[in-house]
Amino acid sequence: MTSEKFEINLGKSYPDIRKLSQDDFIRFWENQAKSLKWFKPWDTTLNWNPPFAKWFEGGLLNASYNALDIHQTEKSDKIAIFWEGEDASQRSISYAELFIQVKKFANVLKSLGIKKGDRVTIYLPMVPELVISMLGCARIGAIHTVVFSGFSSTSLRDRVEDSESKIVITADGGFRKGKIIKLKDIVDEAVSEVKSIEHVIVFERVKGKITLNEKDHLWSELMKHASDQCEAEELESTHPLYILYTSGTTGKPKGVLHGTGGYLTHLHSTYKWAFDIQDSDIYFCTADIGWVTGHSYVVYGPLLHGATQIMYEGAPDYPDISRMWNIIQKYKATIFYTTPTALRMFMKFGDEKPNSFDLSTLRLLGTVGEPINPEVWKWYFNVIGKKRCPIIDTWWQTETGGMMISSLPGIESNFLKPGSATQPVPGVSISVVDEDGKEVPANTKGSLIIENPWPGMLMTLWNDDEKYKDVYWSKFENKYYPGDYAICDSDGYFWLLGRSDDVLKVAGHRIGTAELESSLVSHDYVAESAVCSIPDEIKGESIIAFVVLNDGIEITQEKIVNELRNTVRNSVGAIAIPQEFYIVSKLPKTRSGKIMRRLLKAIANKEKVGDVSTLEDGAAVTEVQSAFDEIQKSINISDR
Numbered sequence: 001m002t003s004e005k006f007e008i009n010l011g012k013s014y015p016d017i018r019k020l021s022q023d024d025f026i027r028f029w030e031n032q033a034k035s036l037k038w039f040k041p042w043d044t045t046l047n048w049n050p051p052f053a054k055w056f057e058g059g060l061l062n063a064s065y066n067a068l069d070i071h072q073t074e075k076s077d078k079i080a081i082f083w084e085g086e087d088a089s090q091r092s093i094s095y096a097e098l099f100i101q102v103k104k105f106a107n108v109l110k111s112l113g114i115k116k117g118d119r120v121t122i123y124l125p126m127v128p129e130l131v132i133s134m135l136g137c138a139r140i141g142a143i144h145t146v147v148f149s150g151f152s153s154t155s156l157r158d159r160v161e162d163s164e165s166k167i168v169i170t171a172d173g174g175f176r177k178g179k180i181i182k183l184k185d186i187v188d189e190a191v192s193e194v195k196s197i198e199h200v201i202v203f204e205r206v207k208g209k210i211t212l213n214e215k216d217h218l219w220s221e222l223m224k225h226a227s228d229q230c231e232a233e234e235l236e237s238t239h240p241l242y243i244l245y246t247s248g249t250t251g252k253p254k255g256v257l258h259g260t261g262g263y264l265t266h267l268h269s270t271y272k273w274a275f276d277i278q279d280s281d282i283y284f285c286t287a288d289i290g291w292v293t294g295h296s297y298v299v300y301g302p303l304l305h306g307a308t309q310i311m312y313e314g315a316p317d318y319p320d321i322s323r324m325w326n327i328i329q330k331y332k333a334t335i336f337y338t339t340p341t342a343l344r345m346f347m348k349f350g351d352e353k354p355n356s357f358d359l360s361t362l363r364l365l366g367t368v369g370e371p372i373n374p375e376v377w378k379w380y381f382n383v384i385g386k387k388r389c390p391i392i393d394t395w396w397q398t399e400t401g402g403m404m405i406s407s408l409p410g411i412e413s414n415f416l417k418p419g420s421a422t423q424p425v426p427g428v429s430i431s432v433v434d435e436d437g438k439e440v441p442a443n444t445k446g447s448l449i450i451e452n453p454w455p456g457m458l459m460t461l462w463n464d465d466e467k468y469k470d471v472y473w474s475k476f477e478n479k480y481y482p483g484d485y486a487i488c489d490s491d492g493y494f495w496l497l498g499r500s501d502d503v504l505k506v507a508g509h510r511i512g513t514a515e516l517e518s519s520l521v522s523h524d525y526v527a528e529s530a531v532c533s534i535p536d537e538i539k540g541e542s543i544i545a546f547v548v549l550n551d552g553i554e555i556t557q558e559k560i561v562n563e564l565r566n567t568v569r570n571s572v573g574a575i576a577i578p579q580e581f582y583i584v585s586k587l588p589k590t591r592s593g594k595i596m597r598r599l600l601k602a603i604a605n606k607e608k609v610g611d612v613s614t615l616e617d618g619a620a621v622t623e624v625q626s627a628f629d630e631i632q633k634s635i636n637i638s639d640r
């Protein structure tokens with residue numbers, strides 16, 4: 001923890017907002033919800049039947065109506081999206097045009113038999129059609145489930161099957177670092193045998209050669225014949241808007257289910273408070289829509305406010321490390337919201353690159369997804385923001401729907417501390433507690449908990465109320481447990497200290513240890529495996545894997561590791577490939593047979609191993625230790 005404080009005077013102070021939110025959080029959120037357009041007001045602001053919350057019960061609204069229809073009088077010509085392709089192609093899409101496209105696409109979905117409550121999987125690269133698809137679903141009450149287009153066909157199939165989607169929307173291909181990823185081929189592999197799938201829609205992004213199967217339709221053909229008249233469905237506030245799968249502590253990803261009225265209220269407020277959004281702003285969030293940041297702060301947050309944003313298709317360092325600075329200069333971006341991993345990568349290349357671009361239009365900077373180290377924070381503040389721009393470090397999760405801890409330039413001038421996400425947003429109460437759920441004194445590490453329900457909270461896990469209760473609400477009674485360690489300092493500022501469960505955070509992406517281990521074990525060579533993380537200069541954490549091979553495998557270590565890398569690439573996705581593999585003959589286990597990951601992590605992080613009295617076989621620790629030392633030696637020799 002650093003004691004440095006940065007004063008940024010924004011000339012804003014609305015103490016009433018905090019006061020009201022502390023006095024009565026339900027009434028507070030009720031007032032916030034009035035900023036949305038409702039077809040019918042709600043009867044009950046919060047129906048709390050722990051741990052199930054129904055926000056704005058009885059109210060009727062529509063997400064796409066709030067994102068599009070309401071802007072058609074004053075903002076129809078305003079640009080909603082400046083889209084920049086990785087190949088530098090450009091599109092500028094106004095609110096009027098987006099509105100037409102969404103209505104047409106909603107009609108396409110209807111013509112293919114999609115009805116309220118049906119699930120639609122979207123597996124698209126970062127193209128405007130991804131936004132159009134999501135809003136098209138929302139318009140008719142279909143539940144979208146976006147799958148990050150970097151995921152493998154197995155991951156895609158699991159998600160399509162679990163959500164029982166009727167349609168997959170994809171593209172012929174997507175650009176990534178100049179290469180074409182053949183998304184349609186991945187979809188074919190994933191869904192050809194999934195019974196629920198009735199249609200596949202293919203957007204022609206790369207215009208490559210594809211084979212159209214019986215269920216396949218070209219986006220352009222379907223849109224050509226679609227009418228641009230489509231009223232938004234009047235949906236219950238608790239109607240599910242989307243499912244977004246995220247990794248947890250078990251092998252199977254969890255389908256986080258978000259509703260409509262509460263979720264949109266949370267986003268409308270936090271987007272305004274955190275970004276202090278103005279009509280003239282050009283907002284640039286680098287998140288892929290396949291993750292929650294893209295759902296909340298690329299799609300719904302900005303569109304609810306009629307903001308103009310930049311959407312970039314490709315890799316942040318393609319064709320070179322200046323791409324982001326180039327885009328900021330070109331479109332005169334005023335707000336930049338990115339990840340600590342990206343910043344660490346940019347920082348490594350020095351100040352010269354960003355200094356050679358005109359970044360003077362920037363007025364606000366943000367980060368999300370992982371803790372930001374104070375050195376990087378200061379670099380961001382000094383070199384990118386030129387000491388003028390406040391930095392908002394926003395802590396939240398797929399499950400929380402929107403920001404929960406962040407400084408809020410839109411409503412108050414608080415001081416900033418590099419590395420601290422600062423304070424909870426109004427209407428949200430957060431504490432740090434010990435194992436018994438008792439609040440710990442200031443400056444003491446404990447588990448973060450959220451005290452009360454909040455509007456953006458997940459409604460449940462798709463088809464799994466029991467798991468929802470168990471994962472988030474069973475550790476501390478009726479308090480939400482996000483799975484993060486934290487400290488609250490004597491100024492009431494929160495410092496996030498990483499996950500307390502078996503979830504890894506690599507480059508800001510959540511990867512479940514169990515999911516990865518089951519992928520490794522699925523390979524014929526592997527009897528057992530355990531993965532953990534070690535600190536990484538750029539990605540925050542990187543993954544290392546310990547594997548025990550089946551008897552009689554006589555193949556070179558190099559070949560085994562190559563195969564295992566491919567297995568992970570094909571079953572989870574490239575982001576989950578471990579950086580290093582350690583082949584050992586046994587893993588440290590308790591007498592009841594549970595792998596002691598704590599020990600592996602300690603060894604890998606060169607920390608003290610601690611108590612090993614519960615171990616079944618102490619020799620395993622020695623072996624893991626020496627395997628680790630051996631590989632470290634060879635890494636040092638080759639000077640990685």
Ligand code: WTA
Nearest residue numbers: 368369370371393394395396397398496510
């Ligand atoms: C971590 C991303 C420190 C945290 C929006 C959380 C952070 C998990 C921050 C959720 C931050 C997110 N500082 N850690 N500002 N933001 N995290 O669901 O561990 O992909 O529980 O949502 O990311 O990851 P998710």
